[in-house]
Amino acid sequence: MIVSVFGASGRTGKAFVKLAAESGLYVRAHYRTAPLEPSPDTVTVVVGALTDPTAVREVLRGADAVVVLLGPHPSAHRVFCATATKAILAGMATQNVPRILCVTGAMIGERPSNVSLALKLMSFGARRTEQGDTLADRDAQERAVRSSPAAWTMVKPATLTDGLGTEFEAGPAVSVGLSSRCTRLSLATFLVAEVTRPQYATSAVYVKDR
Numbered sequence: 001m002i003v004s005v006f007g008a009s010g011r012t013g014k015a016f017v018k019l020a021a022e023s024g025l026y027v028r029a030h031y032r033t034a035p036l037e038p039s040p041d042t043v044t045v046v047v048g049a050l051t052d053p054t055a056v057r058e059v060l061r062g063a064d065a066v067v068v069l070l071g072p073h074p075s076a077h078r079v080f081c082a083t084a085t086k087a088i089l090a091g092m093a094t095q096n097v098p099r100i101l102c103v104t105g106a107m108i109g110e111r112p113s114n115v116s117l118a119l120k121l122m123s124f125g126a127r128r129t130e131q132g133d134t135l136a137d138r139d140a141q142e143r144a145v146r147s148s149p150a151a152w153t154m155v156k157p158a159t160l161t162d163g164l165g166t167e168f169e170a171g172p173a174v175s176v177g178l179s180s181r182c183t184r185l186s187l188a189t190f191l192v193a194e195v196t197r198p199q200y201a202t203s204a205v206y207v208k209d210r
């Protein structure tokens with residue numbers, strides 16, 4: 001299987017690329033700037049701008065699935081996730097990539113009953129702060145993915161942490177609240193499993209550590 005990754009340089013991205021390669025997947029990884037560390041033979045590094053359709057198509061070439069792990073840096077002033085994801089979806093259509101797994105967050109998009117009231121209130125309040133544009137961009141990112149003709153899985157982790165992975169749970173009805181946490185290793189582990197053995201096509205999946 002070939003999996004394309006956008007956001008490969010990020011913290012979850014690095015964990016995903018490593019785990020995917022160790023699991024026997026061929027990886028086509030996108031970077032804005034070339035990574036300093038060497039990559040395994042089964043990882044193809046593609047360096048380019050997300051605004052360059054040729055670079056995006058090159059990342060997607062021959063892929064069975066694409067994983068999107070893009071997210072804004074805390075100090076960022078310009079949103080980019082919705083536009084970049086639309087460019088990836090357009091590239092998928094030309095490259096016949098059948099599946100997208102897009103990571104957003106539990107505070108993004110629709111808020112079903114498994115998301116706690118406290119988290120919903122926090123999400124509501126944050127939209128009235130300087131985070132509002134960022135959250136609106138992520139909402140638009142989700143809408144773009146959900147309206148895609150490709151098989152999509154929206155992956156919505158709890159607050160991400162670093163460190164060793166632990167046992168985690170994942171599913172459309174997993175309850176997520178203010179105190180829920182998810183290590184990036186747990187998230188990467190879930191993504192590799194979901195790429196390899198799809199369970200949640202056309203579905204939103206919440207992920208948190210037990």
Ligand SMILES: NC(=O)c1ccc[n+]([C@@H]2O[C@H](COP(=O)([O-])OP(=O)(O)OC[C@H]3O[C@@H](n4cnc5c(N)ncnc54)[C@H](OP(=O)(O)O)[C@@H]3O)[C@@H](O)[C@H]2O)c1
Binds near residue numbers: 013160
């Ligand atoms: N932090 C949390 O608690 C939390 C909770 C739930 C969900 N999430 C989401 O989970 C995902 C993974 O999070 P993470 O913390 O592992 O990510 P991260 O380490 O912050 O990595 C972000 C990735 O996005 C890329 N990126 C940032 N700004 C960009 C721009 N303007 N143009 C193109 N690429 C850009 C980065 O590339 P460069 O290295 O080139 O900058 C990097 O590959 C993200 O979608 C995040 O929003 C986070």
